[in-house]
Amino acid sequence: MTDPVPVRVRFAPSPTGHLHVGNARTALFNWLFARQKRGTMILRIEDTDLERSQPHFEGQLVADLKWLGLDWDEGPDVGGRFGPYRQSERLLIYRQHAEKLLSTGKAYLCFCTEQELEQERARAAREHRQPIYSGKCRSIDPGESARRRAAGDSCAIRLRIPEHPIGFDDIVHGPIEFSSEVISDPIILRSSGMPVYNYVVVIDDALMKITHVIRGDDHLSNTPKQVSLYQALGWPVPQFAHLSTILGSDRERLSKRHGATSIANFRDLGVLPEALRNYLALLGWAPSGGTREIFSLEELIQEFSIERVTPSPAVFDVEKLYWLNRHYIKESPSRRLDALALPYYARSLGLGPLDEAGSNYSVSPQISIWLEKVTRLLIPAVDRLDQLPEKASLIFSYDAKAALESPENLEVLGWRQTDAVLTRITVKILEDEAARENQLTAEGFKKMVNEVKAETGAKGKELFHPIRIALTGAHSGPEFDKLIPIFEEGSHLPLPRHVLSVRERIEQFSRARLS
């Protein structure tokens, strides 16, 4: 089944900060729908709230959307036939249509002051009535209100809500109906001449020929007002699809309190865009059958269906996001990972950023090859890239004293065989030709360990744990086969912070042990 009218959808954020995951999900669903239907995706900036909107936030928003892999066919940066795409540049359009509504009698001038309205609301609350506008100015003769306006009386323009139920068929919620008694005549143009959100959104959506309004369900209760605006203007009403709210783990609306909530936050934590995208798609949507979890972009476009979106709110589960991220990290070509990982190592290695944003670093090919080995060693233990430096601390930083004092190591250090193992391995390393040159190989080291095994009778944990403590500071960690060459190679590199070789480590350790 194909739509006779080509699909046009829009994502319309307010530039008030970084893109939030809830909005990102809305953007993604719009985008998937547009791409699947071979329709048009539009970016529109809702910057009528001058207090909160700031121009540089628009750039952030665009960057965040692009990072997620989304694009658009019309928008402030790419243009289009239905522009401008910033509401602040459309004020004249809003005023013109407000006057038209006024002249057709669909709207009227309201001379009530804010204080009067405030009192009205307070009285209604006291008398347990609905605090909706009384309709006081509804029946002022148009001629008279025009005269009062001309005379300079301050006034706003209100839409006349018809006295019959207003309903619409929501794609995700089904039919919804509101009694007109609960909808007061909304102000569409403030006395200041600035239009109100619920009005501009309709003007823009209609003029931009939006066919499907896919947005958060916080707009659900405002929709009847908007529907009657379309009707007052004689314009076709688009299809609505209201997406459920994303909640935090406490089932409250997701906010900064819950930690990372913006796209930029997750990017900085080392979450890959395809992981976040995949996770967001699964929040409130599942494919038919519901057993698949991993979707490429192409598969999402293929499989996505707005009709299958669930109406119930969803808790944002970072653990599942990180699980998906681990999956995509494992799938990533190592060249990509190496580039992505570099900024995370930079601080612990004492590298300085090349640019002001602190995201560009450069290292010699030699160092780069070595870091690739480090990444390959550590990546299985990680589900976010920002965990890399901590995991790498066993290579980058070594503290013999801390290793001996760590409560975690106490038990191992107290084992019957530990002293013998440590003494033997120390002697062997210190006497070894290759180790003296910081050129010990994995094979060479293995041989020493085997000798210690034979000489002490220690095996398994009792053999390996003490040695690992001496060399890395922790009793468990990656295999020595990979670790030893990394230590030795690292020690030869011209890094701002020196990486200790096997010999250097064992020297520091035995000094600390004997003191």
Next chain:
RNA sequence: GGCGCUAUCGUCUAGGGGUUAGGACGGAAGAUUCUCAAUCUUCAAACCCGGGUUCGAUUCCCGGUAGCGCUACCA
């Protein structure tokens, strides 16, 4: 307060008048490994409550409860 939306394992969800209510994350246990991580296997874990309708409701209807949203000259 009014109106609206929502309700399946802890979480995301599939399903749907008769099912052993399926999958995934997380959890637990085991296998593997010197250890940790990863990986693999197994296990535990759910239809909000009350009324209808029906031979039979978790599924359909109504009510309650709870959560969320809207109720502005905010967006």
